[in-house]
Amino acid sequence: MVNITVIFSLQSLFLVGCVPGCLKICANVMSFLLTPLFHFQTSRDGVNWDLSEAVPRLPGETRITDKEVIYICPFNGPIKGRVYITNYRLYLRSLETDSALILDVPLGVISRIEKMGGATSRGENSYGLDITCKDMRNLRFALKQEGHSRRDMFEILTRYAFPLAHSLPIFAFLNEEKFNVDGWTVYNPVEEYRRQGLPNHHWRITFINKCYELCDTYPALLVVPYRASDDDLRRVATFRSRNRIPVLSWIHPENKTVIVRCSQPLVGMSGKRNKDDEKYLDVIRETNRQISKLTIYDARPNVNAVANKATGGGYESDDAYHNAELFFLDIHNIHVMRESLKKVKDIVYPNVEESHWLSSLESTHWLEHIKLVLTGAIQVADRVSSGKSSVLVHCSDGWDRTAQLTSLAMLMLDSFYRSIEGFEILVQKEWISFGHKFASRIGHGDKNHADADRSPIFLQFIDCVWQMSKQFPTAFEFNERFLITILDHLYSCRFGTFLYNCESAREKQKVTERTVSLWSLINSNKDKFKNPFYTKEINRVLYPVASMRHLELWVNYYIRWNPRIKQQPNPVEQRYVELLALRDEYIQRLEELQLASSAKLPDPSTSPAGPSQMMPHVRTHF
């Protein structure tokens, strides 16, 4: 029997299992995995390590309290530790000698704090706090019943995790980090449109929305058809939900077809029409003379679009818009997506569903939604790149599904957006400036965890990007860590980048002056976020395979807290980096040898193709 127990504990070691008995042994190994790996490392930049307490601190971050708690790790069981709470983070350090566990959680990640157990609860570690996070995990702490320690911790956490309810500023406004690059300068709309070749004969830049009077959720600067006057725009705005009129997102450099985005038309039950809107769409179509029909992609399922008529919305009917054809893309709304992600969490946290993994994964429908979004974007991209027609994309308000579709299609069409800065510009343009309601969807600093406005739309977009990067390993300048870092700071509230719902609100709050941009952090340390396989290509359109056979669950994101997933560096990537280094070495040696051999030539002029001229040529291919 003794032998058998030996096997058992060793077996669990072998598999790094979750049997509570063996935890202590492997706690050392796991603690590394348990810390939010990417975040932990990035947060070190510009962090002051207070040596007396050994807790990382950002400039502007202040200590509030610390407490002895028992962290109930879902993988390793209870671990005694000391938790430090600042106005930015919750930091836990294990007090047990055989465990180096560290938790470093920005308070912005917290979605909900609950008390567990009452005065009468008996069981060990049954009295404490249960914290639900926005990044696919829960944290449980057991506290002593005596001395109000739980009440204190609950109140402090509530206060600093949900500053809005306590009239406190969001941490981003207190953050005094300095970076040598200013991320706020990354996106300049005029420059970006100029890069696209705008304005041109058919498209003009208008400042009609300079004071956000035409549409309060749109950016100040818009690109519209040259032939549409500002008065036309005002009239069209009355017929589009929240005045979000059709404006240009992207123009094809050669065939000049465009992607235009907007919200639904206000058709309503009675089937209202608006001559100006109809004319405006026709003007858009006519910017390309050879095109007979404008393609409209309504991102919603047909039924939902019809149902929207009841609330005054709807879609473009054939009768009213002769020169347009409408397709529905069947992408579901924010509520469906939220529930789907909840189901994903149910099957991956804390324990990964084992016996029915595949059918459980399918029943979350998460990958199916990813597939529909990608399929929609592929269709948009294909229309435009083939020059078949210009495309108008909308959903209901044009700030969720529309942003997903336009940005993904642009990523497929335009290799510029696949570079690190290009991607930042894409996010800044299609998501931030065009009013994806980050504040509502994420709930920054807001305590209403059950708010129906919350939804993982942006996460879904990043997931789609990840799926593409899996299928085209050389096409993107950035790596997986870049995407995960963006997602971590989507919640962290350390940067101003994702705060507020629209540009007008951000301007009012002077976000660019008072906060730091996430891109400052990333761009000042780009090497960490670079994909070694990246080969720059121009004009290559990426069509990912949007089949269930190719879509995968993003394990390194959704299951990253589980110690059973390996987070060791990707061997393929490692090998490639090795090879790159080797090649550089060879090229250098070659260069030296060439120099040596040409130096021995009596007359250097007989060697016109000297090595120094040739070498750059060799290098450009990599």
Place this chain on the structure above:
Amino acid sequence: MEHIRTTKVEQVKLLDRFSTSNKSLTGTLYLTATHLLFIDSHQKETWILHHHIALVEKLALTTSGCPLVIQCKNFRIVHFIVPRERDCHDIYNSLLQLSKQAKYEDLYAFSYNPKQNDSERLQGWQLIDLAEEYKRMGVPNSNWQLSDANREYKICETYPRELYVPRIASKPIIVGSSKFRSKGRFPVLSYYHQNKEAAICRCSQPLSGFSARCLEDEHLLQAISKANPVNRYMYVMDTRPKLNAMANRAAGKGYENEDNYSNIRFQFVGIENIHVMRSSLQKLLEVNGNKGLSVSDFYSGLESSGWLRHIKAVMDAAIFLAKAIMVENASVLVHCSDGWDRTSQVCSLGSLLLDSYYRTIKGFMVLIEKDWISFGHKFSERCGHLDGDPKEVSPVFTQFLECVWHLTEQFPQAFEFNEAFLLQIHEHIHSCQFGNFLGNCQKEREELKLKEKTYSLWPFLLDDQKKYLNPLYSSKSPKFAVLEPNTVSFNFKFWRNMYHQFDRTLHPRQSMFNIIMNMNEQNEQLENDIKDLESKIKQRKSKQTDGILTKELLHSVHPESPTLKTSLCFKEQTLLPVNHALRTIEGSNPADNRYSEYAEEYSKSEPGVVSLEYGVARMTC
């Protein structure tokens, strides 16, 4: 050949089953003695070996012609439309005959001629030497010896002649034990772990019924446990589900009673039988898209096929085996019913986890020769080489390859070979082009005189080694001495490149391996350039000391200097992944039935612009 009535049909259409727009290629269909060949209007050739055909179906006549659907054992499915029904009928009948031969002598291997002489052929067969392999493991030694009991196949017809048994097991014990084991397959050595001095042994189930026992068998097991100086306890792994093993008792078979054997620990590991595996694969293929693309619930279909669950069961058993040896230092005896299916899977996979030699190209061949071919896995019956009992067909070996593939995915640096190697082997267990996998046991193979009449696959694969090398392989890393796979659910994935290997539209656009392979080649090129230059410098130095400077030397650094050549060659390589494979059917590149298409798939896998049609195909599935 008498079965062929029509050798050529024109205006045949080949449909792409993953295209919704019903796009097709028009071309000519040829029927040869060994292959079905389709040449489309772009002169692209599709070769299908008759032996690869698993099923031919003639569907109801349509307006455009008569549809002929061919399903292959390598998971290729082709859908032809033959304009005239009579032609279709002729081809259908011919294929029915040609794909199911009655005699071994009619198989391709007996007519296949790669233009080698007898001694080359014999050399090929001697490439893998099992005696050498046992020597490598460290047997015979003080505890294990070679037994001559089965020299004439007298004790067990399905075992090889040369068997290794514990030194203290006498011949009467062996003979007695073999009478107590199903088909006479008594416990023998499969793998010896030199450091741990522990052994993996294999056998078939005991004929214990409800109460029978056999002293010789008990002695033999004791001898095995005594041959391990470190741990006297040994494991007996019955790879079947307990229920099946119990049912076997009613038929006078069954499993070891722990009370009768001293020092054994008995363990069931629950791998299902060949019939369950066959129908599981069938279900997998249905989900896979045989029934078109309407299947939206891919994952639940995949799960209900049970295929990945079975793969995990085999893997779990192998992990258990490896752990018993590594952690407990115990010897293990593995059996199932007859000891040639599940037992082969578990023993070979367990050895692969333990011994990095089996993860090399040569070592993997040795492993297959040892645990599968020599120990009598019934290849011909399981692969349906001849027109036989369809109930004997089962994808047991395919499962083994898939387990290995899962390991290569989890440990990309631990294997010398790549996925293409596994696919190529899978291709040839069905192709009947080489003698290795013909027949069901060594005795039968000797009777067929395979070594005189056919060729061995291995030398051909070794000649093409370059194609099968894994660029990530790091042979020296101690991390990969013993593999400890993680069997968490999400690690088991659908093997797209096996089950969809011929469906080009479903393949990813880029292959990471090709990128790394190219990089490797570029580096080799650079290395050569360096050597070149170095030697030239040396040469020059010596010449300079002689005071001679020739024009030839001036020339060497002029426009055609190595660097320029290199840069040109980079350009080409980055644009087009290297494709050495040339389509040959008989002759220069014989082991390569499938690989070239595979390579071609990859080489064409980076189209600048994909037509809408592909896009639509991808959207719908």
